[in-house]
Amino acid sequence: MRGTKVYLRHPQASDFAELSELYATSRGHLRGFAATEFGEPEFEQLLVSAAQDTNEYFLIWQIDSDKIMGTINLSQIFRKAFQNAYLGYMLGAGFTGRGYMTESVALVLRFAFEELKLHRVEANVQPSNLPSIHVLQRNGFSKEGFSRRYIKIGGRWRDHERWAILSEDRKHRR
16 A cells, blocks of 8 residues: 555565664654564564454555554454454654654555445544544544553553544545
């Protein structure tokens, strides 16, 4: 999938060194919001998860430099009457504030609704993560609720806001 600033592609075994370096240089930036440890075991698990039918995992590449900037994924893809997935994403230090994630989320939503034929995509974000909330808002997500002590990150249970977008919400934005 290709936008004007980024392209997305599935991870490959040859991506380990570059992705590992991105995590290493982004530890301070990610602390409290995402896992900061990333080595061979985490990469192997990423590849295993990416191969499952219930996940779609992509690396975010900067078109200009052809460098990995982050990750974006749809997980827990449910079919049948639910047609739902959870959106997760991470952008490395030095790449934020330039529209890369807004474009990446838009590309993944197009994939989710047009290719996977999902009805709903949900994202959970910490209330203090205003840049991430703005990415969701720019992509048409609506806040649906608040989940106390929702996900354990950095050894602490953290509150999250629940945001979602439906396929018909996206159609109305066109």
